Each structure stands twice: as C-alpha cells, then as structure tokens.
Amino acid sequence: MNSSQLFGITTLAFLLSSAFYIGLLIFKNKKIGLIGLCLAIFGATTLTAALGLRWYESYQLGIGHAPLTNMYESLVFFAWCIALFYIFMEFKFKAPVMGAFVMPFAFTAMAYASFAKGISQQIKPLIPALQSNWLIAHVMTCFIGYGAFAVAGGLGLMYLLKKSAVNRGLTENSLAGGLPELKVIDDLTHKTIIFGFMWLTAGIITGAVWANEAWGTYWSWDPKETWSIITWFVYALTLHARFTRGWSGSRIAWLAIIGFVSVIFTYFGVNFLLSGLHSYGSS
C-alpha cells in the first residue's frame, strides 16, 4: 500500500459521498445522508492516513518534509480541510443536506489533484526558500481558512437555492424542501465566515513573518499577497455589512460566494495566470 493508492480511494469515497448527499437532497431519505456521512468520514480517515504515509515516504526518499509543498499536496490538503470542517459542521449543527453543497468541493479538489495535466504527484525535495518551519504554519493556517470559505460558499449557494424555492412558493416535496430553514443557513454561513476569517488572517500574518525571514520584506505586493488581501477585504466587508448595516440573507449568501471565488483566484488564478513569488505552488 502506498500513499497514491490511498489518495485514489479517498477520491472515490468523496465522489460517492457527494453522490449520496445529492441523493439525500433529492430523495430526502435520512439513510442516504447517513451513508454520505459514513463515506465522508471514511474518505477523510483514508486521506489522513495517506497524508501521513506521504510524509513518511518523503523521509524514506531521504527528502523529509511535510506534504504541503506543491500544487498537488496543497490540493489534497485543501480537500482534507474541507472534508474535516464539513464533518465537524454536520456533527455540530445536524444538517446533513449541507453535504450536497460541500462534499463536491472536496471531491473536485481531489480529482483535480489526481487528473489535471501539469500537476506533478512526485515528492520533490524543497528548494532553499521553502526550507523553513514557517512552511507548515503558513500552509495550514491558509488552508483551514480556505476550507471554511469553501463551506461558506456552499452554504451561500444553498441559501440562494432555498430562497428562490421559497419565493416561487414551492412545497415541501420540491428539491429545496429538505434544506434547513433560511435563518439557519444564514447563521451557519456567518459563523463559518468568521471562522475562516480568523484563519485567513493568521495565514496572511504567518506568510508575512516568513517572507520577512526569507526575503527581508514582510509585504511586497506580489500577486499572491495582493489577492490574499483582496480576499481579506471581501470578507471584512461582509462582516462589517452584517454587524453594522444588518445585512443578512441573500446579500451575505452572495458575498460568501464572491468571497470563495476570490479565494479560488488567490489559490489557482494567481499561480496559473499571474507571475510572482509563489510560482513554486503551480506545479
């Protein structure tokens, strides 16, 4: 058994989990949701083992670093964060149908890591700039934030779907019938954004401290840095709009989605479309 096999199993588990959660959304049978949850937990456990094994394998190769150093590893870690955060949410807030809007993100991240062209799965040694203890702190804080924002984006989508169903006066039997109350989704979106915002802030700060250690400047307006602060502004705006202007509902749902688009651009767009200091994250 090697880590790539485990990553493969995880991808499959997340695919099935997403399918079952979508099944729950359509058929509203609680058992289907339970299978979705079990698959998500199974996938997350396998993924944890796979990450641990990859870490171990890197030591076997005489390289020896945490599996958080390139696009492949970050995607896998992103999926891990989304899945764990989601499982935590389901246990805490007991709204399994959320899985239909969140687990597909975890699956997409895994599938993209495994099948997209130009993403190398090889374990490579670290270039000098990445040889730092800040690496783990920086990547972990950022991706916990990204994971939370993925969930918030899914919740935003769910809110808008439910809202449009409510507006059209659809009944319990419609697709959106099984979704939680609008107020509940709204509240969860808000809480998730707060959680993500804390971690994004910590991620930007650890990045700044690290940059100062490695390059002698904590902020250089490199595209990655700039996009992370743009994302930060978007969520800061969301929180202020809610706290001071009482925004809620559809507006916050849209902001959660816009915020997540900004996260995705910070993560991928910058690597693929723009050039800068974070270029090692692109392959």
Added chain:
Amino acid sequence: MATKSKNPVWAFFASVKLALFLLILLASTSIIGTVVQQNQPAEQYVQQYGENMANLIQVLSIDDMYNSWWFLALLGIFSLNLIICSLERIPTVIRLVRKDNLTTNPERLHKMRLHKSIRFNGSLAAAQQAVTDYLAGRGWKTESRDKENGPLLFSQKGGWTRFGVYIVHVSILVILLGAVIGSSTFAQKVLHKPDFAFKGSIMVPESQETDFIFAFQTGDKIDLGFTVRCNYFTIEYYDNGMPKTYLSKVTVLENGKPVPLKNGKTVHYLEVNRPLTYKGITFYQSSYQPYSDFLVSLTNTNSGEGHTHSSIISAGKQIELADDNITFGIINQETRGEAVQRVKIWFTDNQGDPSVFWLNNDQEAVIQRPSGEYTLRAKQLYATGLQVTKDPGVWWVYTGCGMMLFGLFVAFFMSHRKIWAHVYEEDGQPAVIFAGSANKNKVGFENIFSALIDGFKESKKV
C-alpha cells in the same frame, strides 16, 4: 457625539458606508497591480499596451501603483475613517460597560429571555447571603442594592471584550504605522536620514569585504557603520539537480576585528531563511555570481605551523611563490553551465617533474614533492549576493499582527455576560429570580446559565 456629528467632514469620515465603500475600492483597485506588471521599464508598457494606455499608466503611476499617490491616499482615508469611526463609537461602548445595572427594575428580570425563579425556606437575609456566596463561589462577584421588595444582586464578566473590535481597528493602524516607520521613502524624503530605514543589496566576492550597500531604486550608497566579509560561498545540489542550499559564511568586523555573534562564534552561516542581524541591519542570502577566477589555498604541511598561502588566480596564469620556490597554476577546467566541476593543476617545486592532476572543485589535494608535502585546494570564485534591510518598523508590524489576532478572537468568540439575581418575598417565603444576558455567543451563555442554576438547586438541597 451629537455636536460632533453636525460637522459634515467629521460625519463623512464617521460613516460606516464610507468604510464599506473604501473596502470595496481597496479590494477592486488592488486587482489592477496584479494584472499590470509592476516596476517594468517604460518601453515595456508601450509595447504591451500601446502609446495611449502606457501614458495613462505613467500618469496614474500604475506601474508602481501600491506606492502611487492615489493608492496611498486611499490608505490614508481608510485610516482616518477607521480612527474616526472608532472614536465615534467608543464612548457608547464605555457607557455600555460602565452602565449601572443595579438600576434595573426587578420586574424586568421576568421578561428576560434567560430567567429562572427558585423558592426558599428561611429568612430573606439568609437567602441573599446564600445567593451571594454561591455566585461568588462560581466566580461571579456580586454587587447589591436594596429594592422595594428585596435586594437586587448583579455580576458581570468580560465587559472589556466589547472593545475587541476596536483592538482590531487599532491593530491595523499599528501595522500601517510600522510600515511607515520602516519605509525607505519615508526615511529619505521626510526624515532625510536614508540610513534610518532602507532596503538594498551588495555583491561581495569571497575573501572580500564591504562596509556599504546600494539602496534599491535610488542606487544610493549607504554606509553600514561596520564591515561584512564573505569568507566562503557554495551551492549544494540535490541528486536531481535542484538547488538544496545557498550558503555564505560571513563575518562581521568592527575596526578590522571579527565580532562574536549571537552564538559566540565569529562566522555566521548565512542561508535562505537564516538571515544575520547585526545592529538592526539584516543580511539575507539572495543571489550569487560565479567568476572565472579561482581561490587557491596552499599549505606546506612540513613547515610546522602549517603556513597557508591564499591567492586568487585566473585559469592559465601561473603563480610563483619565490620564498618557497614554488610555481603553480590552473591549466584546464571542466564546467557545467557556469559552475566549474574540476580543474587541472600544474604544480612544481622546481625539483623533478611537475605534478599535473585533476582536482574536483573545492576539494583538497595532497601533493608529495621532493621538497615536502603540500595540500592544495582550488575553488571557483563566487560573489554572494546579499539583500540588506534595515526596518525599524517591523516590530510595530508584528505587534499589530498579534493585536489583530487577539482582537479578532475577542471580538468573535468572547462576550460580555451579565447575571442578575433578585431576592424577594412571595407568599411569606423568600424566592430568588436569576436572569442573564450576553451580547454574543448566546447559545454558549445559555448553557453556562442553566449550569449555574442547576448547580444552585443542587447546593440548596445540601
């Protein structure tokens, strides 16, 4: 507050709408600089965007937009908005925190979302004592005031947490202040002290030293006030050819004497992610430059103390050491890219045939000659490229970052919790009504409140 808000300028900066608008503006304008490449030569913009757009780019300083007057002005307005918004609201928060909660009409407790009445035996005074002691034992120190039908007790925790959001606001200002203090532009143009804060670089060849650097952008020479010597530079590679380590061994000198650094040693191993700080100036390993010259050191191991002779020579030129009657030189070399792999040494002590042999770069060879034994090391000469920074504002920035995380935690996860207890008489029996409220995390407080009540019921039974 009412008088202040009549001033239209103040009112403008005190508005949350402005804050939201500025956040949108900062977010959207920031995008420009990630799409248009920054700090390129003017011709490139002409080539890429055409004459007219390139003009616009120059006029609006979009080629260096994060330092442009309009972006800095935007940040300035943002700061002003932050300060005035906070000043506008802090008095209200102080009033909320200082509020005398014992003026509360006990009747109101019955209408609060969290409340619970419990009946007692015994006297009113004993009941009051029991409640006071219980709450104090649970960490809720109470104040009391007599009301018409019995005393009202009150206790609160975390009033200060209402300032959490202002800690975050101040932290942003502290970070921006740190950025100004550490800005080389500020040091040059406002303080007229370019050595107060700077960023620059210098190339130092091995075995050479420098007591100045060149500032970025202006190219001005800035004196360090001490000397830095590069003793040695090397690049290590992984088996797959990726660079593993860029290493410079450097020594700081004051008045020509090596200075012991933090670990007591005079040589610092400078690597990426392992900078050297001395007297507030930090040196970073940032680049290198290979030369076609060689650094050769020769030791006569017979001559007791091992006298070493070091010299920089070019390939094809021979060196004569007249005192020792030795002549040597590098007559050939093998390179991979710019890096020399091995060199061919020609060496003679003018007794017998000369020694001619290949020697790997930066390896030592032992040469047996009629006149004795020699060790020779030849290394391609490199210059290390150091980035040199003096940023007296960085600790402000770090303090601000710490404050921000702390402030966010307080603002989001800590709350101002209040507990009232009114002891009164009902049907000739004492009774107590507990009530509580929290400004945030209401579910969490509900649990605390019910645990408190349950605990009280328990304690009464005993």
